[in-house]
Amino acid sequence: MxxxxxxxxxxxxxxxxxxxxxxxxxxxxxxxxxxxxxxxxxxxxxxxxxxxxxxxxxxxxxxxxxxxxxxxxxxxxxxxxxxxxxxxxxxxxxxxxxxxxxxxxxxxxxxxxxxxxxxxxxxxxxxxxxxxxxxxxxxxxxxxxxxxxxxxxxxxxxxxxxxxxxxxxxxxxLGLTDGPEEIGEFDLVVVGGGIAGTSAAISAARMGLKVALIQNRPVLGGNNSSEIRVHLMGRVDVNHYPKLGRIVRELDNGDPGNGNPDEKRYGDDRKEQIVKAEPNISLHLNTHVYEVEMDGNSIKAVIGRDIATNQEYRFEGTYFSDCTGDGTLGFLAGAEYRMGRESKEETGESLAADTADDFTLGTSNLWASLEKDYPSDFPETPWALQFSDEYHIDEHKADWQWETGFGNFNTIYEAEAIRDHNLRAIYGNWSYLKKEKAEKYKNNELAWVSYIGGKRESRRLMGDHVLTQMDIQDGVMYPDGSVTATWTIDLHFPDAKNSKYFEGEEFFAATKHIRVKPYTIPYRCLYSRNIDNLYMAGRNISTTHVAFGSTRVMRTCGMMGEAVGYAAYVANRNNASPREVYTRHLDEFMGIIESPLNIYTYPTLPNK
Missing domain, CATH: 2.60.120.260 (Galactose-binding domain-like)
Structure with missing residues (x-):
């Protein structure tokens, strides 16, 4: 809009x-x-x-x-x-x-x-x-x-x-026709409060920038929050540049696994306290950005609406960072993006699809049960997916495999349908277990089911470099190689047995891990190639679908956010665009990442 x-x-x-x-x-x-x-x-x-x-x-x-x-x-x-x-x-x-x-x-x-x-x-x-x-x-x-x-x-x-x-x-x-409430002007406006966005905001703020962090849920952490409960993956201890990852370590609440029924294990309060301790960050939870104001090829301001009160707010900025995962801000601004799989002919990647298509990795809604001291029942669910002795999931809790998408749904515009399909699978399977495996599950109750979908893939915003499978597997070290990534090339697809029994309605995934050595993601993957003041960090950076399979995990995404914060500092200091940080000020940017000095000793006053 x-x-x-x-x-x-x-x-x-x-x-x-x-x-x-x-x-x-x-x-x-x-x-x-x-x-x-x-x-x-x-x-x-x-x-x-x-x-x-x-x-x-x-x-x-x-x-x-x-x-x-x-x-x-x-x-x-x-x-x-x-x-x-x-x-x-x-x-x-x-x-x-x-x-x-x-x-x-x-x-x-x-x-x-x-x-x-x-x-x-x-x-x-x-x-x-x-x-x-x-x-x-x-x-x-x-x-x-x-x-x-x-x-x-x-x-x-x-x-x-x-x-x-x-x-x-x-x-x-609702009386919103007089326009949104003005919040102020910021050096950097970060849209999206997952691990990537939170890290970007902290990084920039600690370098002296005035930052707005906008998150459309009541908690920070995104997929790592208590609302979704995915554990952090990727490594920060094998960095080419050990400075990156310090903020991720602060936000890391240990490894509670996926779908842990104890919500406190995901550290929502801790993340928020870390952000609120930064005097340069203006935090805005429960605010969904859905409009932008443009000045030529630059974003001038974003408009967000409170998801409960419907009050609208306007945030003006010099630089913006899309950390939404869905590439929402970039899309609204007209940034070039890709969605789905490229073909082998287009990218030259051996793992690419034979023909380009709309296939994306899916969305998970995790769940967990707990054993009680007393028996319980569960309602019949004729409206849910129906399971049988031949096929059911005999588990007390979910892991990452509970996943819907795979090209059957659009992960952005059919997010509700995806979540609802996941719920129909969860409730149908649980109803079967409680009835047909009563002795095993009679004292188990559903303790938690996520109603917020944990997305893996949607839009990828295009930068001046598009990371490929060859970049990863060949370990290409570009001059602007910054964030070190370690996760396998991990591309999900429907589990074969799940497809047999639920063809076209798959909700359970499989994968084949292609192991890689630590490699670096170029800085040029972290800013838009056609929106002059737009950064991105997280699963929506500039990669092919295949390369995305490795870059998408949250510790890696958090380090992207840290790098964006440092780059925004260099841009602001030199009155430069994100691209000019690469073309004119790369030594300064890389110097911050490479420097063994404590980041807080680095000069933080803009020098425009």
């Missing part, structure tokens, strides 16, 4: 009659003041332009969500609820009901048999002038969800369902 969208919304708002605005009320689900046991899901913001509430109870009914809503005029209103049936068979398990001022609406939502988001008419309701209470009651614990509730005095005023046009209505009725 471009800046012109909110300008159009501003014009639209001015054309509305005040009385009409008073007769329409929009309540965003994610803005409920008391979310109870419901969770806020923003993973589809780039499709819906909104977050939503979801009852993620792992088969147990969650606590009610509630909120207070003020109506300037009392009277009879017509009510619509935007929701979906996420797993229809012919109707799915996501049932919920709504109450107005303690009076329950007759209709059950989330069981329409239609998988697409839409507005469902809930009838006419009497609303008091002033404060009214809305309550959402989960009926199943199996991921019922709703996006918004709309009230109008006219029954003919059903809200539009087109996501982009609906964005204009959201802005109007």
């Amino acid at each position: 471009k800046r012109i969208l909110w300008m159009f919304g501003l014009l639209l708002a001015f054309t509305q009659v005040n009385l009409q605005a008073q007769d329409r009320v929009l309540v965003e689900a994610e803005s409920f003041q008391n979310t109870g046991g419901w969770v806020i899901d923003q993973q589809s913001f780039d499709v819906l332009y909104s977050s939503y509430l979801m009852a993620h109870g792992m088969g147990r009914v969650v606590e009610d969500a509630s909120t207070k809503v003020n109506f300037e005029k009392g009277g009879t209103y017509h009510m619509w609820v935007r929701t979906k049936d996420w797993a229809p068979y012919p109707t799915g398990p996501g049932a919920f009901k709504l109450s107005i001022n303690g009076r329950e609406i007759d209709q059950v939502f989330g069981q329409s048999g239609i998988i697409d988001w839409d507005w469902y008419y809930a009838g006419s309701v009497d609303m008091k002038k002033g404060e009214n209470t809305l309550t959402a009651k989960d009926l199943s614990g199996f991921n019922g969800r709703f996006d918004a509730i709309y009230f109008s005095t006219s029954k003919e005023d059903k809200p539009i369902n087109d996501n982009e046009k609906l964005l204009m209505l959201r802005k109007e009725l």
Whole structure:
């Protein structure tokens, strides 16, 4: 979305009659003041332009969500609820009901048999002038969800369902048409608070830059957070330049493995404390960047929206770093990117696909059970994937193999469908184990299931160098070789037995590790080749699909972030572009990385 969208919304708002605005009320689900046991899901913001509430109870009914809503005029209103049936068979398990001022609406939502988001008419309701209470009651614990509730005095005023046009209505009725709140100007704006983005922000801040770190979840760490629970891989102890990796070590909370049911093992609080201890970092959690302002080929500012309150914020910067994983910032800015596999003919790589395609590594939703002192049951799940004695996964917890994607889904625009498919696999398999292997699993309960997808691959933003399989296996040492990578070329594909029983619906992966010696990633892979002030760090850097299989692990991504922070310092100091750090100031950049001196003794005042 471009800046012109909110300008159009501003014009639209001015054309509305005040009385009409008073007769329409929009309540965003994610803005409920008391979310109870419901969770806020923003993973589809780039499709819906909104977050939503979801009852993620792992088969147990969650606590009610509630909120207070003020109506300037009392009277009879017509009510619509935007929701979906996420797993229809012919109707799915996501049932919920709504109450107005303690009076329950007759209709059950989330069981329409239609998988697409839409507005469902809930009838006419009497609303008091002033404060009214809305309550959402989960009926199943199996991921019922709703996006918004709309009230109008006219029954003919059903809200539009087109996501982009609906964005204009959201802005109007939420009072966002006057534009976002100005946060300030920064030397470096980092979008994405995973290990790569957090490391980039810390690195730049410690070199004296004023940094904004924007993360669209309530915690830092990305795939290494308690929300997703993937352990850190790659090594920092075999560096060509040992300075890189120091910040990654600070953020590293040990190795709890994948899907550990103890959320504290992933160190969310520790990561946040490290960032908040940096006086040069302005941290903005729960903020999803979805618009950019451009000045020619440079990014001038980004616009983010709070995933709960919907307040919008504007961050202006000299340099920007895309650490979103999905390449979201680069995409919005018009950066050149690739997605999927290149062909052997194009890249010359022996491991490349014979024909270019849209195949990407998948997304994992990990889970774990715990043994209790008492037996428990689990509901029947006819709407989930169905397992049998011939094929089921006989495990107490998940590891990395629980993965959906593989070209069957687009990892960005079908993120919700991917997550939901993973849930259908998890719940279906667990239901089978509890029933058919009751003696083994009778005392086990699902302790945790991730509702946030842990992505592996999506867009890769193109830089002045595109890392290849040959660069890795030949150990090419370019003059700007900086980050040392050690992980194998690790390209996932559907497990053969899983494909046999769930062809086209695979959710379980296999891999073949191609071992490599430590090699360096050129600095030229860490900035955009066509957006003049854009860096990138993480799994969205400039590589082929094959090379990405090695660079994508989080300790390596964290070191990329550290390198970007140092490069932004050199660029800022010399009033240079990221490319000019390579063409004109490479010795200074490499000198920082190679220097045995403590980084805090390096001069940090800009010298423009």
